[in-house]
Amino acid sequence: MAKRRKGVRSSLIALFFVIITALGILIASNVMDHVDDISLGLDLQGGFEVLYEVQPLDGEEGTEINRELLTDTVSALNARIDVLGVSEPSINIEGDDRIRVQLAGVEDQEQARDLLSTQARLEFRDTDDELKMDGSDLVEGGARQNFREQTNEPIVTVTVDDANLFGEITEEISQRPFPDNRLVIWLDYEEGDSYEEEMQREDSKIVSAPSVDERIQSRDVMITGDFTQESAADLAGILNAGALPVELEELQLNSVGAQLGEQSMELAVYAGFIGIALIFGYMLLYYRFMGMIAVLTLSAYIYLVLVIFNWLNAVLTLPGIAALILGVGMAVDANIITFERIKDELRYGRSVMSAFKAGSRRSLSTILDANITTILAAGVLFYFGTSAVQGFAVMLIVSILTSFVTAVFGARLLLGLWVNSRALNRKQKLFGVKEREIREL
Amino acid sequence: MNFDHETSKLDFVRHRKTFFGISIAFLLTGIILLATMGLNLGIDFESGTTVDVLTEEAVTAEEIENEFQSIGFEPDDVVLAGDNNEIGRASFIGGLDQQESLQIQSHFEEEYGAVPNVSTVSPIVGQELAQNAIISVLIATVGIIIYVTIRFELLYGIAAIVALFHDALFILTVFAILQMEVNIPFIAAVLTIIGYSINDTIVTFDRIRENLEREEKVETFEKLAQVVNKSLVQTLARSINTVLTVVFAAGALLVFGGDGLRVFSLALVVGLAAGTYSSLFIAAQLWCIMKYRSIKRKLAKQADEERKLALQENGTT
Numbered sequence: 117m118a119k120r121r122k123g124v125r126s127s128l129i130a131l132f133f134v135i136i137t138a139l140g141i142l143i144a145s146n147v148m149d150h151v152d153d154i155s156l157g158l159d160l161q162g163g164f165e166v167l168y169e170v171q172p173l174d175g176e177e178g179t180e181i182n183r184e185l186l187t188d189t190v191s192a193l194n195a196r197i198d199v200l201g202v203s204e205p206s207i208n209i210e211g212d213d214r215i216r217v218q219l220a221g222v223e224d225q226e227q228a229r230d231l232l233s234t235q236a237r238l239e240f241r242d243t244d245d246e247l248k249m250d251g252s253d254l255v256e257g258g259a260r261q262n263f264r265e266q267t268n269e270p271i272v273t274v275t276v277d278d279a280n281l282f283g284e285i286t287e288e289i290s291q292r293p294f295p296d297n298r299l300v301i302w303l304d305y306e307e308g309d310s311y312e313e314e315m316q317r318e319d320s321k322i323v324s325a326p327s328v329d330e331r332i333q334s335r336d337v338m339i340t341g342d343f344t345q346e347s348a349a350d351l352a353g354i355l356n357a358g359a360l361p362v363e364l365e366e367l368q369l370n371s372v373g374a375q376l377g378e379q380s381m382e383l384a385v386y387a388g389f390i391g392i393a394l395i396f397g398y399m400l401l402y403y404r405f406m407g408m409i410a411v412l413t414l415s416a417y418i419y420l421v422l423v424i425f426n427w428l429n430a431v432l433t434l435p436g437i438a439a440l441i442l443g444v445g446m447a448v449d450a451n452i453i454t455f456e457r458i459k460d461e462l463r464y465g466r467s468v469m470s471a472f473k474a475g476s477r478r479s480l481s482t483i484l485d486a487n488i489t490t491i492l493a494a495g496v497l498f499y500f501g502t503s504a505v506q507g508f509a510v511m512l513i514v515s516i517l518t519s520f521v522t523a524v525f526g527a528r529l530l531l532g533l534w535v536n537s538r539a540l541n542r543k544q545k546l547f548g549v550k551e552r553e554i555r556e557l
Numbered sequence: 558m559n560f561d562h563e564t565s566k567l568d569f570v571r572h573r574k575t576f577f578g579i580s581i582a583f584l585l586t587g588i589i590l591l592a593t594m595g596l597n598l599g600i601d602f603e604s605g606t607t608v609d610v611l612t613e614e615a616v617t618a619e620e621i622e623n624e625f626q627s628i629g630f631e632p633d634d635v636v637l638a639g640d641n642n643e644i645g646r647a648s649f650i651g652g653l654d655q656q657e658s659l660q661i662q663s664h665f666e667e668e669y670g671a672v673p674n675v676s677t678v679s680p681i682v683g684q685e686l687a688q689n690a691i692i693s694v695l696i697a698t699v700g701i702i703i704y705v706t707i708r709f710e711l712l713y714g715i716a717a718i719v720a721l722f723h724d725a726l727f728i729l730t731v732f733a734i735l736q737m738e739v740n741i742p743f744i745a746a747v748l749t750i751i752g753y754s755i756n757d758t759i760v761t762f763d764r765i766r767e768n769l770e771r772e773e774k775v776e777t778f779e780k781l782a783q784v785v786n787k788s789l790v791q792t793l794a795r796s797i798n799t800v801l802t803v804v805f806a807a808g809a810l811l812v813f814g815g816d817g818l819r820v821f822s823l824a825l826v827v828g829l830a831a832g833t834y835s836s837l838f839i840a841a842q843l844w845c846i847m848k849y850r851s852i853k854r855k856l857a858k859q860a861d862e863e864r865k866l867a868l869q870e871n872g873t874t
Contacts, residue, residue, distance in 0.1 A: 372639075374636075380817035387810045387818075392806070435741075482759075487756075489705065489717075496700050497693045497748065500693040508748055
């Protein structure tokens with residue numbers, strides 16, 4: 117009995133066009149918005165800089181400002197900038213007592229300046245300004261942003277080393293007559309500051325001054341204040357980052373140009389387009405029909421990386437671009453590995469449909485192993501790395517995960533629609549396989 | 558490109574000693590150069606002096622550079638600052654002495670009517686970053702070895718790490734020879750190549766593992782070499798196509814990306830070449846040699862046990 121040749125299932129091909137049209141519309145409609153949203157790093161677009169003069173802390177006027185102290189200050193500043201979530205700050209020691217901090221992509225410059233120069237000395241005093249407890253009585257790194265249970269307002273919690281100490285302090289304060297039964301929580305108290313004066317000020321150094329009615333025997337201290345969730349998180353962050361060992365006096369505030377020259381970004385974008393065009397052209401030429409699938413999935417990859425990148429609020433720097441290039445390479449590589457496998461299977465004389473299935477299946481474990489090894493390396497770089505190394509690692513992890521989705525699943529789906537529609541049956545040529553290369557079974 | 562391993566005359570394993578020799582000679586030169594001349598470190602890693610030139614109106618980096626050249630100075634870097642680019646910041650590696658500073662100050666005072674600020678800079682961030690990158694990479698290699706040992710076998714992991722260090726050192730050697738100034742983006746380029754190198758090596762190893770599983774018995778070096786060769790030929794089209802596509806991206810940056818990206822993109826292109834070379838000519842061959850030794854040891858042990866067994870049997874009868 118003669119086998120009836122199955123017809124082409126044009127519905128699958130229609131679905132293919134629906135998918136890519138939808139994707140095309142989605143990308144075209146908002147890709148420019150995403151491009152505009154990208155914040156560029158100091159190396160690409162510049163930022164703003166503050167020049168500080170380093171002075172000894174109040175009451176320690178005799179301290180010598182030496183190299184070691186400056187280095188410690190730089191580390192403390194670095195930890196704070198991490199709180200701000202800025203990638204790749206540039207911090208330099210200048211001369212004998214100056215530190216220049218350059219930040220890119222910070223939208224709220226005021227907030228950044230406040231965060232940088234506060235000494236983060238948390239102190240608990242009574243209304244007569246007598247010191248009861250300070251940062252040294254707290255567990256290091258124990259500050260958290262939290263929510264108050266009843267009201268849900270953002271608060272900061274800190275942990276006291278010794279519950280008894282806090283118990284004693286609160287007992288003593290609770291016994292004072294109203295309205296002096298307050299525990300005054302200061303940030304950066306300086307000699308000469310007083311509770312009464314400071315409460316009148318608008319920009320007060322007093323975080324809060326809750327009244328205490330009874331002994332509180334607890335290690336956890338809640339600090340309520342006029343917090344937003346963000347400002348509470350910032351305060352917890354700088355408390356954990358540690359106090360500055362010195363006082364910073366702002367000398368100068370400037371905007372600063374890109375480290376790589378003014379035109380660098382335009383040139384890089386232009387070069388990027390040329391590079392991508394070359395890759396697209398090569399893939400089309402070499403892999404023919406499958407190359408077209410690769411072009412589609414690569415476009416989707418670039419778009420998705422852009423979206424995820426903005427969603428993470430990351431700052432694009434040169435190391436980020438490096439990771440992106442590697443990501444493009446790995447996305448293309450996943451396509452190439454799969455396509456080569458499919459071509460191999462076709463040369464062995466398999467039908468298009470079974471070559472597609474076998475090729476996809478066999479290439480998966482290769483791609484998985486190669487990607488997992490690279491992600492593992494990127495993960496270690498992220499965990500142990502600082503600033504630029506970390507920025508690179510984040511971008512690399514995002515790129516690899518995205519490329520896996522587009523180049524493996526995306527390509528399989530799109531190519532699968534065509535293969536399963538049977539439109540490609542016996543059209544090995546479209547895959548870049550010549551007839552004479554095919555061995556008879 | 559179609560490389561058929563049965564008809565192909567390509568033999569990657571036979572000339573392994575030549576490949577090893579080339580790499581060792583090149584990298585030894587690199588180590589000697591790095592130890593004696595070292596890399597040409599940029600302002601990111603070396604201390605120096607910065608001169609802030611204040612002007613009345615906006616300036617360009619070029620203007621500032623030309624001004625310095627007119628009095629015989631060559632700034633290593635010029636960055637603009639200020640809201641309207643009215644400050645030009647020139648950096649000099651190694652620093653300026655008192656007299657040079659005075660000369661610059663008087664020249665620019667005449668020119669723009671303001672005395673430039675001269676200050677010394679220490680590159681703490683750059684140095685820490687380089688240190689941090691090195692330590693992180695070392696920890697990452699341990700992670701890679703563990704993963705590869707679980708998924709493949711310890712020997713693959715060792716060979717992959719050797720290839721990784723080969724590629725990183727290769728870039729350093731080229732830059733030690735060229736004496737091009739290296740900066741922070743250079744670190745990013747080296748990290749990228751490390752990622753690429755691992756990826757590339759694992760893909761070829763995956764094919765070796767697959768082909769090895771299909772063989773029934775691999776006991777001679779020739780047989781092992783044949784498997785390795787076959788795997789390399791089978792993955793050759795992929796190796797070439799992949800490196801080509803990445804070189805398109807990195808090469809476009811090198812040619813069209815401007816001066817700011819030159820060091821970075823050159824390091825990428827050099828590293829990609831090294832990464833492909835080591836995957837094709839170093840990693841698999843090294844694995845082949847190590848694997849053969851372990852097979853030989855296993856066979857010797859087996860023979861030993863058989864002999865003992867035979868002796869025991871002889872003894873009982």
